[in-house]
Amino acid sequence: MTSVGLVTPQAMHFAEPLPLRSGAQLRDYTLAYETYGTLNAARDNAVLVCHALNASHHVAGRHADGAVGWWDNLVGPGKPLDTERFFVIGVNNPGSCFGSTGPTSPNPDAPGQPYGADFPVVTVEDWVDAQARLVERLGIDRLAAVIGGSLGGMQALAWTIRHPARVRHCLAIATAPSLSAQNIAFNEVARRAIVTDPDFHDGHYLQRGAVPKRGLRVARMLGHITYLSDDVMDAKFGRNLRNGEPVYSTQAIDFQIESYLRHQADKFAEYFDANTYLLITRALDYFDPARDAGGSLARAFEPARGNRFLVVSFTTDWRFAPERSREIVKALVDNRIAVSYAEIEAPHGHDAFLLDDARYHALLRATFDRIAAEMAA
C-alpha cells in the first residue's frame, strides 16, 4: 500500500449565495478541496469524505510542507478506500479555518475586516448543501458513497435526508443522530472557556491582534478527554509521574497525562480559529434530524429509502456510544432500508474511527469492494 503522494489543495468559488438554516445566508464563498484518483467515464465512482471538528479537506497524501492527510491510513492506492478505483473528494466546510470561507475570511459587509464573530451560524445541513454544489460542479450527478466519522458521520447521514438521489451509499461511523445533554454540556464548557477569555474580544480578536489561546487550550484539553476511552488513558498514561516521585505542586506538571494534555492544547491553540471552534460545536449541538420530522428519527429517514447504509460504532466510544448508532440503525430498519451495522470491539474510544484497527478496516474494504462491484455491474 502506497500513499496518494504529493497533493495540492484546490479552491472553487461560488458566487451564488448559500441560504442557511438560520435564515441568514452566506453571500458568496470559496471551498477548499482535494481529490484523489480519477473520475471514471461513467462518472459514478466518486466518494465524498466529510470531516469532523478539527480536520479539513486534506484527507490523504501529503502536502509540500509534509503534512499528511487525516485519513491517509484509509484512503490511497490499494487502501480500503482505494484511489485506483474511486475518485475521492475531501472538502473543507464553510465556517472552518483551513481554506474555505470562514470567520477569518474578509467580511463582504465590512470592507477590510474579517468576519470574526459575524460569520453566520452554519449547520450540518448547510454544509451538506455546500458540498452538493461542489459535487455538481465537479460533474458528478450521483456519488457512489459519502463517508464520515463523528461530525462527519452526521453529514453523511444528512446527505441521505437532503439529497438522497445524489448518493448511493452512506457510511456513518462513530456518530449519533443528535447530541445528548452531556455532549452539549461539554461543548458549552469549551465555548465558555473561549468566550470568557479576555483575548476573545467578543469574537473580533483578529482586529485586535489577539488570539484567545487560553480558552482554546482548555477547549482542546477537554475535547481530547472525550475522544479517548478511560481504559486507553489508563493504559497509555495511568498514574505515571513525570519525575517518578510527586513534586507536590498545584501548578507544576506532576502526572504524565497532564504533560500530554498541555502539549496537545498548546499545539492546537497555535493553528485553530476560536470562532470556528464555536461554530463547529454549535453545528454539532443543532444537528437533530428527528426534531425536523416531528420527533421521529424513522420519519426523518423516509427520504433515504433508496440508499444503502453501513453504520459502525466502537465499544469504548463514550462520546458517541454504540447505543446512539443503534438508534440510527433502528430508524433505518423501520423504513426497511438496507443497513449493515458493526460494533467494533476497540479500546481507543471515539478516536478509534481514525485508527487502522484491522477488523474495522477490513469491514470498510469489503464495503467499498461491494460498492465497486455494483459500479462494474
Next chain:
Amino acid sequence: MTSVGLVTPQAMHFAEPLPLRSGAQLRDYTLAYETYGTLNAARDNAVLVCHALNASHHVAGRHADGAVGWWDNLVGPGKPLDTERFFVIGVNNPGSCFGSTGPTSPNPDAPGQPYGADFPVVTVEDWVDAQARLVERLGIDRLAAVIGGSLGGMQALAWTIRHPARVRHCLAIATAPSLSAQNIAFNEVARRAIVTDPDFHDGHYLQRGAVPKRGLRVARMLGHITYLSDDVMDAKFGRNLRNGEPVYSTQAIDFQIESYLRHQADKFAEYFDANTYLLITRALDYFDPARDAGGSLARAFEPARGNRFLVVSFTTDWRFAPERSREIVKALVDNRIAVSYAEIEAPHGHDAFLLDDARYHALLRATFDRIAAEMAA
C-alpha cells in the same frame, strides 16, 4: 424525622505544627467544626463525617442564615445516622475556604498577607491527621465510625490505614482507591482554566482585589458534568431549548442544559476560593494508598485488619465507577477484613451519594443500627 435545628460552627486552634506529606508543615492552624447529638459517658458513640470537594463542616441542621447542612437528609434525630444515638462531628479540612485555615487565611510567614498560592499542598493523609487531632481534643479515643462520600470516602479509607486503632467502622461511599488518568485529566482542565485566568495573578489575586471567576466557572461547569450521569442529564434537560426554537447563536443560551450549567457556575464563583479548588483537586490526584505499599492495595490495607467496612457504589456513577469500589472490596477481602458491599442501582451518577435514595438510606440506617447495637453490647 426532624432536623438537628439551629447549629453554630465552632473553631479549635492547634498551636503545634502539622507535618505534611510533602515535607512541608502547617505551622499552626484552626479547624472549623460542628457537632450534633451528645457524646455518651463511654465516649464510644462518635461518628466523624468527612467532606468532599466543595462541602464543609456544616453537615446537618441549619445556620442562622438559613444554610442547610450538605448531608442533612442523612444526619439528624431519627435519620439513618441518628443524632439521638450518635455524636456526629463535621470538620472543615485545612486548605478549604469555609473557616478552617486555608489559602485565604493570614500567612504567618508574610505578615499582613493571606497565604494565597503559598498555602502548602495538603493530602488526604494530612487531613486525616488533622481530623485525628481534633477527635483527640474532643476526648474521643476511638470513633464508632468514619463516613464519607467521594473525596470524603478516601478520607474514611485513610483513617483505617493511618489510625486503625482509633476507629471501628469505615463507611466508604462512591469513592475510589485512586483517581484514574481520566479523573486526573478532568482535574487538570479545571486547574488550567483557573490558573490561566488573568485574574489569577499567580494565586495572589486577593492582594490584587481580583477573583479568577472565569476559571472557577469553567471548573465548576466541568465538575458538574462529571457528577451527573448521562441518563439523568437527558431526563432532566435532554435537548430542550429555552425558547422552544433554536436562536442559532454561538454565544447565547439555546439549550436548557446551558442555562443550568451557567447558573451553577455563577453561584460557585461567588463563594469558592480558587486556590482551594487547586489544592483539593490535587489532594484527589495524589491519593494512592497502593503506591505507598509498593503498588499493592491489599498490602495498603494490612493495618486495617481490625476494622469493619461498608463500601457503597452507584451503578451510573462514571466518575468513581462501581469497579473502583470493587477494587477496594477485593483488597479488603484479600486481608480477610469484614466488608459489606452494595452496588445501588440509582440513576443520578456520582451525585447519588448525596441524595436520599430509599435503598441507599435503608442500608446506611441498618449499618448504623448494627454499630449502635455493638456499642450497647
